[in-house]
Amino acid sequence: MIAILIRRIISLIVTLIVVSLLIFTVMDLLPGDPASIMLGTSASPDTLAALRTQLGLDQPLPLRYLGWLSGVFQGDLGQSYTYGVPVAGLIAERLAVTIPLALMAVLLSILIAIPLGVQAARRHNGLFDYAVGLLSYVSIAVPAFWVGLLLIILFSSMLGWMPAGGFPGWDAGLLAGLQALLLPAIALALPQAGVLTRVARAAVLEVMNEDYVRTALAKGVSERTAIWRHAVPNAAIPVVTMLGLQFTFLIAGAVLVENVFNLPGLGRLAYQALSQRDIIVMQDVVLFFSALVILMNFLVDLVYLVIDPRLRADAQ
Amino acid sequence: MKGMFALGMMSRRGLMALALAGTAVFAGAPAFATPKTAITIGMAIEPTGLDPTVAAPVAIGQVTWQNIFEGLTTIDKDGKVQPQLAESWEISEDGKTYTFKLRQGVTFHNGVPFDSSVAKFSIDRARGADSVNPQKRYFASIEAVETPDPSTLVLKLSEPAGSLLYWLGWPASSMVEPKSAVDNKTTPIGTGPFKFVSWAKGSKVDLTKNADYWNKSVSVKLDSAAFRFIGDPQAQAAALRAGDVDAFPEFGAPELVKSFEGDKRLATVIGNTELKVVAGMNNSRKPFDDKRVRQALMMAVDRATVVEGAWSGYGTPIGSHYTPNDRGYKDLTGVYPYDPEKAKALLAEAGYANGLTFTIKAPQMAYAQRTSQVLQAMLAEIGVTMNIETTEFPAKWVADVLKAADYDMTIVAHAEPMDIDIYARDPYYFNYKNPAFNDVLKAIEATADPAEQERLYGEAQEILANDVPALFLFVMPKLGIWDAKVKGLWENEPIPSNVLTEVHWEE
Numbered sequence: 001m002i003a004i005l006i007r008r009i010i011s012l013i014v015t016l017i018v019v020s021l022l023i024f025t026v027m028d029l030l031p032g033d034p035a036s037i038m039l040g041t042s043a044s045p046d047t048l049a050a051l052r053t054q055l056g057l058d059q060p061l062p063l064r065y066l067g068w069l070s071g072v073f074q075g076d077l078g079q080s081y082t083y084g085v086p087v088a089g090l091i092a093e094r095l096a097v098t099i100p101l102a103l104m105a106v107l108l109s110i111l112i113a114i115p116l117g118v119q120a121a122r123r124h125n126g127l128f129d130y131a132v133g134l135l136s137y138v139s140i141a142v143p144a145f146w147v148g149l150l151l152i153i154l155f156s157s158m159l160g161w162m163p164a165g166g167f168p169g170w171d172a173g174l175l176a177g178l179q180a181l182l183l184p185a186i187a188l189a190l191p192q193a194g195v196l197t198r199v200a201r202a203a204v205l206e207v208m209n210e211d212y213v214r215t216a217l218a219k220g221v222s223e224r225t226a227i228w229r230h231a232v233p234n235a236a237i238p239v240v241t242m243l244g245l246q247f248t249f250l251i252a253g254a255v256l257v258e259n260v261f262n263l264p265g266l267g268r269l270a271y272q273a274l275s276q277r278d279i280i281v282m283q284d285v286v287l288f289f290s291a292l293v294i295l296m297n298f299l300v301d302l303v304y305l306v307i308d309p310r311l312r313a314d315a316q
Numbered sequence: 317m318k319g320m321f322a323l324g325m326m327s328r329r330g331l332m333a334l335a336l337a338g339t340a341v342f343a344g345a346p347a348f349a350t351p352k353t354a355i356t357i358g359m360a361i362e363p364t365g366l367d368p369t370v371a372a373p374v375a376i377g378q379v380t381w382q383n384i385f386e387g388l389t390t391i392d393k394d395g396k397v398q399p400q401l402a403e404s405w406e407i408s409e410d411g412k413t414y415t416f417k418l419r420q421g422v423t424f425h426n427g428v429p430f431d432s433s434v435a436k437f438s439i440d441r442a443r444g445a446d447s448v449n450p451q452k453r454y455f456a457s458i459e460a461v462e463t464p465d466p467s468t469l470v471l472k473l474s475e476p477a478g479s480l481l482y483w484l485g486w487p488a489s490s491m492v493e494p495k496s497a498v499d500n501k502t503t504p505i506g507t508g509p510f511k512f513v514s515w516a517k518g519s520k521v522d523l524t525k526n527a528d529y530w531n532k533s534v535s536v537k538l539d540s541a542a543f544r545f546i547g548d549p550q551a552q553a554a555a556l557r558a559g560d561v562d563a564f565p566e567f568g569a570p571e572l573v574k575s576f577e578g579d580k581r582l583a584t585v586i587g588n589t590e591l592k593v594v595a596g597m598n599n600s601r602k603p604f605d606d607k608r609v610r611q612a613l614m615m616a617v618d619r620a621t622v623v624e625g626a627w628s629g630y631g632t633p634i635g636s637h638y639t640p641n642d643r644g645y646k647d648l649t650g651v652y653p654y655d656p657e658k659a660k661a662l663l664a665e666a667g668y669a670n671g672l673t674f675t676i677k678a679p680q681m682a683y684a685q686r687t688s689q690v691l692q693a694m695l696a697e698i699g700v701t702m703n704i705e706t707t708e709f710p711a712k713w714v715a716d717v718l719k720a721a722d723y724d725m726t727i728v729a730h731a732e733p734m735d736i737d738i739y740a741r742d743p744y745y746f747n748y749k750n751p752a753f754n755d756v757l758k759a760i761e762a763t764a765d766p767a768e769q770e771r772l773y774g775e776a777q778e779i780l781a782n783d784v785p786a787l788f789l790f791v792m793p794k795l796g797i798w799d800a801k802v803k804g805l806w807e808n809e810p811i812p813s814n815v816l817t818e819v820h821w822e823e
Contacts, residue, residue: 032711033719038364039450040372041718042732051448082364082371083517084501090517152554164554166544167519262546262555264518272518276364277711 008301012294019290020072020283024065027279027286033057034081034277055081068283077284082276087284090269097167098258098265100177102250104185106243109192114239116193117200118227124205132197139194145256148187152260155183165262184261188253192246199242203235210234236307244300248293351821353539355802357814358552358561360568362518362545367500368487369442372450374731374812377487379521379543382815384425385490385506388416388435388469389481395641395733395810397481401430401491401507402469407764411476416469422530425511428493432463438491439471451488454479457761478761478769482734486811509536509817520544523816537804537820556582556797563798565805565814569682570628573795583800586630587807588641591729591792593631593683595676595691598723599785600747603674608666610784614652615659616698617691623790626686630793636777637736639791641810644770648781648788659698671699674724677717679709684727687789691727721745729792733811736776739785748785 035051036043052058059067071078077087120132139147156164162183168176207213208231216226255267262268266285273281363375368385382390388402399405402416422430441447443455457477462470473480483489496505504512507530510523521543525536544561546552549569555561557579566589567573576582597604597613604610619633632640635648663669678688688704695702702725707713709728717723721743730738738744740754753776760772781788794809804818 030711031715032708033715036714036719037710038371038373039448040732041714041730041738042453042735043372043450044453046445047448047450047452050446054446054448084365085517093517149550152551156554156558160558164558164560165546165548165551166555166560169516169519260548260551262519262548262551264516268518272362275708275711278364 008298012298015294016287016291017069019294020069020287021065023283023286023290024068027283028061030277030279032277034279037277038082068280072284072287078280080273080278080281082273082278082281087281090281091266091284091288094264094266094269096170097181097263098254098267101181101185101188101254101258101263101265102247104178104181105188105192105250108185108189109196109246110243112189112193113196114200114232117197118204118232120197120201121204121208122223122227124201129201132201136194136197139190140198142191143256144187144191144253145260147190148184148257148260151183151187165260167263180263184257184263187260188250188257191253192250195246196239196242200235200239203238204231207231207234233307237304240300240303240307244296247296251289251292351537351801351823353537353821354541355538355562355816355819355821356520356542356544356560357816358544358546358555358564359814360545360547360549360552360566363521365501366504366512366515366521367492369438369490369492370448370450370501372488378812378814380504380506380508381487381490381811381813382508382817383510383523383541384504384508384512385487385492386508387485387489387491388418389485391482391485391733391811393806393808393810393815395643397485400485401435402484405481411478411762411764412473414471414473414480416471418467418469419530420467422507423528424493424496424507425505425526426493426496428495430491430493430507431466432469433466434493435469435491436461436463437494437497438489441492441497442489449488451483451486454483454486454489476762476764478764479734487813509534510538510541513540518545534817536817538816541816541819543814559799563796563802563805565794565796565798566809567795567797570630570793570795573628573630573797576797581800582797583802585794585796585798585805585807587794587796587809588632588639589792589794589809590639590641590733590811591731592634592637592639593626593687593727593729593789593792594637595687595725595727595787595789596717596746597725597784597786598721598745598747599749600721601724603666603668603672604724606666607783608662609668609672610787611652612659612662612666612698613695613700614784614787615655615662616694616700617787617789618654618694619649619789621694622687622690625690626683627790627793630795631790632793633790634788636781636788637730637739637786638773638777641808642734642773643766644773644777646774646777648777651778651781652784656694656697663698663700671701673701673703675703675705676725676727677705677707677713677723678727679713680706681709681729683729683792684709687727691787718745721747725787727789731812736773736780739780746785748783750779750783753779753783 035048035057039047039051080087080090083090116132120129123129152164155162163180167180170177213226213230216230254265255271258265258267259271270285359375359378361375363379364373365371366376366380368376368380386400390398390400392398401419401422403419404417406415418432439461442449443452443458457473457475458471459474460472491507492500509526509529511526513522513524515521523541525539546555549572552564552568553572556564573584576584597610599605623629623631623633633649635651638645676688678684692702692704717726737757739746739748740757756772756776760769763769798805801822803822804820806815
């Protein structure tokens with residue numbers, strides 16, 4: 001068990017270093033020079049040269065990469081070209097929006113998907129099952145940002161119940177903050193919920209035919225107990241796997257949803273940094289996202305070990 | 317939600333008023349009618365840093381210029397130069413010595429007094445060897461900055477610079493003081509009527525009234541102001557309707573403007589900007605090196621239809637690289653008016669009787685894409701095939717078009733005010749070279765007489781209208797949408813800005 005963990009952690013670090021090299025090279029290949037973007041259409045060549053020197057862009061590529069990497073290892077992510085403040089601070093500020101948003105979306109999608117999936121499995125091939133199936137396909141097919149726009153039109157413009165976007169900051173109160181995140185979280189959660197519902201339904205259906213569920217039913221356990229005590233826990237593995245995989249989509253979705261709802265999250269930071277060619281911010285944010293995805297997969301593996309005793313035995 | 321709370325409070329107040337009416341005499345307006353002293357201004361683009369003297373994006377000036385930062389001179393809402401931190405000035409006979417009498421009793425927000433040494437610092441910082449000032453070229457003629465006494469500043473020029481006073485009014489020429497200058501990017505310190513409070517990156521910038529503001533002749537009504545950044549036009553509209561934002565001085569989507577018409581609470585104010593939408597051509601590349609081809613293409617374009625198709629009919633057609641805001645403006649749309657038959661004939665004369673094919677590199681912005689599509693259809697009428705290639709702006713456009721001039725035709729809105737001189741720059745992406753035009757621009761700098769300058773600007777406009785180095789299309793409108801009770805915002809934008817000095821809420 002410990003050996004497996006250590007091996008996984010080492011491969012995790014190696015993956016991250018390879019990813020960092022990849023990110024750095026790709027960012028460098030992007031057309032566009034941060035200095036000319038900052039100084040606009042009127043800048044003279046000597047001004048551009050002065051700014052490039054100031055930003056350290058005049059140094060050779062390997063040197064810049066090593067400088068960046070060693071900084072990252074020491075917790076120094078560098079200074080944003082455009083904002084002029086340390087990137088670490090920028091990311092930290094943005095996480096205060098993106099993490100609660102992602103958590104809310106995951107929570108909502110579980111709350112929607114598990115009951116629906118389980119009920120659909122119980123009444124499979126019934127009207128309810130078909131209705132849930134149709135709804136889940138629609139929610140998968142519809143992009144999150146578009147759902148977001150519809151939600152804004154309905155709840156902000158027409159009903160006036162919710163702010164149309166923006167984030168008041170957590171110092172405005174927990175409630176105000178959560179309220180600002182609710183619509184975007186729903187927009188983000190719906191497509192996830194669609195996928196999860198399908199997975200939960202299929203997984204529950206599968207274990208319902210397993211011997212232990214039949215045995216439980218034969219023992220006289222009610223169907224409800226058989227499902228929630230025996231079937232659902234065993235159906236959890238594919239659901240957790242899907243949650244882990246969906247995490248990547250959640251982040252990709254957050255970039256768009258944060259833009260639609262004008263939320264100052266990590267996704268919007270990445271988007272802005274890309275258009276401004278604030279390369280250092282791009283590198284850091286993409287590296288951070290990659291690290292998060294790699295870490296998520298690692299955690300999913302760990303959760304397997306927790307929920308499936310068979311895997312634990314194998315590992316030993 | 318906000319609206320609901322407000323309603324609830326009003327009715328409660330109403331009840332209280334009723335209850336009180338029996339015992340107290342009702343005098344004057346009820347408490348809730350006092351004008352608001354806070355405003356939230358919406359902007360589409362978040363500034364990158366808050367120091368207009370080290371980066372070009374206009375959003376920086378739109379937050380800071382005249383609110384936080386001031387200059388020796390300023391530019392008023394009619395585009396005219398006015399004194400600001402310099403009370404007055406004298407220009408020597410030969411136009412090479414400018415002596416400024418500086419205002420006394422002005423302090424920066426951090427308490428540092430403004431004097432000639434601070435002014436010298438600001439100008440030297442902008443023109444120095446390691447300056448990263450985006451408009452450094454405008455300080456090139458300054459040879460020496462002298463400070464005979466704390467309230468006198470002397471600029472010695474190597475050659476006359478007739479536009480110097482105008483340039484000194486720009487955001488990039490703002491006065492900054494030595495101690496705080498380095499940090500202005502994140503915590504700007506100026507002399508203006510508003511002080512910087514905080515910047516929640518990605519969200520908003522907060523300003524508060526500067527109680528010690530030097531200019532007592534204006535009464536600043538706002539106690540605080542916030543700039544909120546909302547990129548998506550749908551979200552902009554929603555924020556306006558929900559009252560989350562009080563004003564969007566430059567609303568992003570012309571096609572949504574009509575949707576505000578029924579809303580009595582919001583006022584729609586359409587003005588002019590300095591954004592000249594022009595389809596630049598590579599004047600050194602075939603077939604655009606032939607003036608007749610460029611003129612023919614210009615005649616193939618019906619500007620009114622372009623404005624209709626690209627920007628929902630908002631915007632003013634132009635015949636040269638100049639806007640109605642600019643001094644000495646001439647309407648030159650009649651030089652090469654829409655005439656497809658004549659255009660065809662001229663193309664044939666130039667040797668392209670069977671038409672020609674080229675590619676336009678169009679940025680992803682809505683105005684550029686839509687205008688390109690309209691142009692494509694119009695040019696097809698005279699047998700010209702124009703392919704549209706989308707180019708990411710700013711990064712790829714700056715690299716490919718602006719710097720490498722690797723393009724046939726492109727389209728972009730030039731944001732800088734009074735930038736007709738770009739056609740005299742060498743190198744510049746148009747690759748347009750006309751010594752006669754350059755001479756006119758030199759003559760403008762050689763005189764300090766405004767009337768003479770205006771005449772010369774007229775001449776410069778005419779040369780361009782005839783030579784057609786770019787297809788001159790239209791000036792972007794300033795689509796202002798704000799709460800009808802908000803007064804004092806500029807209707808036009810002779811310089812990109814959101815000057816809050818006179819903004820107030822009306823009863």
